Amino acid sequence: MPIQAIAFDLDGTLLDTIADLAAAANAMRADFGLPTLAQARLESFVGGGMQQLVHRALTDDRDGQAHAELHAAGVDAFCRHYDRLLAVQTRPYPGVLEGLQQCKALGLQLAVVTNKPYRFSVPLLEHTGLASYFSLVLGGDSLPEKKPSALPLLHVCERFACTPAALLMVGDSHFDRDAAVNAGSPCLLLDYGYEDVSALACDGHISSLVEAANFVKNALPIS
Structure with a gap:
């Protein structure tokens, strides 16, 4: 047809979009005292939507699940950072x-x-x-x-x-x-x-x- x-x-x-996504994810991690992850590592976490990206970025694990309170705070932090970094390098x-x-x-x-x-x-x-x-x-x-x-x-x-x-x-x-x-x-x-x-x-x-x-x-x- x-x-x-x-x-x-x-x-x-x-x-x-990966450079700006990675920058926002690392800014979120920094808010929780977590070290920076390589862009290539964060790229491997992309694909399932923002909720899943935050889980993976917080736990540094593709199958990771942050506990509910941390995840909710992580989503808020990620959105705040991504709002300002949305189209810097994209x-x-x-x-x-x-x-x-x-x-x-x-x-x-x-x-x-x-x-x-x-x-x-x-x-x-x-x-x-x-x-x-x-x-x-x-x-x-x-x-x-x-x-x-x-x-x-x-x-x-x-x-x-x-x-x-x-x-x-x-x-x-x-x-x-x-x-x-x-x-x-x-x-x-x-x-x-x-x-x-x-x-x-x-x-x-x-x-x-x-x-x-x-x-x-x-x-x-x-x-």
Whole structure:
């Protein structure tokens, strides 16, 4: 079926946010007398949303769970620091602007579906000049469930009046792939994000959003 719409992940897909995320996480750790963690270590904690990132950053453990009181204080501290550090070093990846322009030129409806809280997602898109490309932005707290649940993608389908098979998910993690599988949507995974996705089965591994636009072109019926 021809693609009618695309849902894009945010961190690690559209925007390279890790430097600012790591700075906010380390500022949070400093508030609790904890030593600084390497950016690469904090990068390995990204993907499941802010709540999970705070758990991992506080415990320095990908499977760690801070106790409830510490976690609540950590979330408050992280939000305070990330508010001021939101777009200091964050930039779109190479090829993002060109890819979005080509997707819009194809007449596609575009959405952002991220596990990042909505309060950070929209300002980031505005700061980086990407907001105008999207008619819908869903954060990890916009709906009762987030990726890998199918709910966010099904919500996009409802808003855009398209079937799941006509909605392409473009991301950089297993959360994106699994959400697409659960919704019955095709999926492309980028190889430059925060997770090694080379072994994940999907509809294609790509290195640029321009390749996503080309994928859609190749799926269009011959006129």
